[in-house]
Amino acid sequence: DSNDITEIENYIKSHPTPPNMQYFGKAAGMNVIYISMESLQTFIIDYELNGMEVTPFLNSLTRDNHTFYFDHIYNQTGQGKTSDAEFIMDNALFPMAQGAVYVNKAQNTFHAMPAILKSHGYTSASFHGNYKTFWNRNEMYRSMGYDEFFDAEYYHLTDENTKNYGLKDKPFFDESIPLIKKLPEPFYAKFITLSNHFPFKMDEWDTDFPMAETNNNIVNQYFQSAHYMDEALEQFFHDMKKTDMYNRTVFVLYGDHHGISDNHNEAMSEIIGKEITPFEFLQLQKVPVFIHVPGLETENAESKLGGQVDVRSTVLHLLGIDSSKFIDFGSDLLSEGHREIIPLRNGDFVSPQVTMINEKFYDTESGELVEEPDDFKEFAEKARGQLERSDEVLQKDLLRFYKPKGFTPIDREDYQYIHPDE
Numbered sequence: 001d002s003n004d005i006t007e008i009e010n011y012i013k014s015h016p017t018p019p020n021m022q023y024f025g026k027a028a029g030m031n032v033i034y035i036s037m038e039s040l041q042t043f044i045i046d047y048e049l050n051g052m053e054v055t056p057f058l059n060s061l062t063r064d065n066h067t068f069y070f071d072h073i074y075n076q077t078g079q080g081k082t083s084d085a086e087f088i089m090d091n092a093l094f095p096m097a098q099g100a101v102y103v104n105k106a107q108n109t110f111h112a113m114p115a116i117l118k119s120h121g122y123t124s125a126s127f128h129g130n131y132k133t134f135w136n137r138n139e140m141y142r143s144m145g146y147d148e149f150f151d152a153e154y155y156h157l158t159d160e161n162t163k164n165y166g167l168k169d170k171p172f173f174d175e176s177i178p179l180i181k182k183l184p185e186p187f188y189a190k191f192i193t194l195s196n197h198f199p200f201k202m203d204e205w206d207t208d209f210p211m212a213e214t215n216n217n218i219v220n221q222y223f224q225s226a227h228y229m230d231e232a233l234e235q236f237f238h239d240m241k242k243t244d245m246y247n248r249t250v251f252v253l254y255g256d257h258h259g260i261s262d263n264h265n266e267a268m269s270e271i272i273g274k275e276i277t278p279f280e281f282l283q284l285q286k287v288p289v290f291i292h293v294p295g296l297e298t299e300n301a302e303s304k305l306g307g308q309v310d311v312r313s314t315v316l317h318l319l320g321i322d323s324s325k326f327i328d329f330g331s332d333l334l335s336e337g338h339r340e341i342i343p344l345r346n347g348d349f350v351s352p353q354v355t356m357i358n359e360k361f362y363d364t365e366s367g368e369l370v371e372e373p374d375d376f377k378e379f380a381e382k383a384r385g386q387l388e389r390s391d392e393v394l395q396k397d398l399l400r401f402y403k404p405k406g407f408t409p410i411d412r413e414d415y416q417y418i419h420p421d422e
């Protein structure tokens with residue numbers, strides 16, 4: 001009941017991350033575009049295959065003066081995969097330990113990005129080249145207050161321009177440009193890519209990039225499909241730059257979750273040149289996060305250790321919106337006071353000193369196993385405390401009882417996603 005939310009509100013308020021005033025509000029009023037990069041893991045950034053960059057466009061963003069690049073972000077997804085990553089980005093809550101929030105809790109009350117930004121005059125839309133019912137998005141988006149959902153119905157799908165879950169990334173971005181041009185500004189838009197999805201196989205006419213040469217085709221194909229996604233992203237930036245929207249748009253690019261499971265450790269150890277111990281496998285859970293703000297100088301920012309849950313308050317603060325009035329489990333990555341105990345969905349955690357994997361402790365720098373002094377126990381409790389409170393919010397639907405100042409709650413009955421021809 002409402003006492004439960006008060007306890008959680010007090011917990012959140014006792015762990016504040018005040019914004020960094022150097023950046024607070026520096027992107028106020030700008031459009032915001034999130035891009036979910038399917039299965040993109042941090043190891044691929046700046047990786048060279050036979051001397052060739054796999055993701056030259058993203059690599060160039062890591063060196064760009066108007067881009068914050070975070071290379072120490074762990075994915076915090078569970079079984080809901082892409083939808084869990086979307087959920088974390090929009091809500092700054094953790095996904096469920098079992099099952100997908102999108103499927104199991106779509107009727108709950110949320111204070112999600114589209115709703116928060118709506119209170120600041122924004123329109124919101126999601127773009128995706130698969131059908132709207134996948135991951136129950138058409139229900140969950142109603143509770144999060146998405147104004148529009150451009151699903152596969154809005155694109156031209158053929159045998160040649162689709163593979164596994166739907167439209168390939170290049171035609172996807174291409175056909176999205178006229179749709180995004182019609183959105184009233186400022187807008188909050190999310191693009192969910194698909195091409196770099198397991199099993200990563202490419203149609204031969206879509207690529208001239210080489211495969212890796214391990215004896216594992218899944219791993220080998222990943223390099224081709226990651227390269228294809230990188231080209232699609234470059235093309236999208238290029239096309240956006242041709243519009244006058246570009247200079248007033250923030251771009252947030254994030255890897256959704258790891259794509260190469262531990263079934264492929266042997267080939268992956270060839271790729272990274274190290275044995276895949278549990279500690280190294282955890283390093284492979286890192287996903288790249290880029291925040292590109294045209295016109296803003298970014299070069300002195302530090303790449304802090306974080307989780308996906310930390311992205312929302314980072315972006316809200318850039319937009320000049322105080323995240324502390326929301327039930328937000330993240331911690332601004334640009335803040336001096338950024339918190340660096342990062343829970344993973346399975347209860348493991350990472351901190352600058354120590355990493356816990358399956359109840360064992362490792363030195364985060366060296367990866368060596370270490371004994372368990374008392375303060376590590378305290379870290380473990382902190383990580384668990386965050387997950388448990390976030391779980392309680394979902395299980396008891398507690399945001400029903402919480403009324404942040406200046407925020408207009410969403411009535412899901414006001415939202416429907418029906419294509420005009422349906």
Ligand code: GP9
Binds near residue numbers: 080081082083130197
């Ligand atoms: C499907 C796409 C892929 O619409 O989001 O989902 P995943 O299997 O990665 O969760």
Ligand code: MN
Binds near residue numbers: 038081083256
């Ligand atoms: Mn995915």
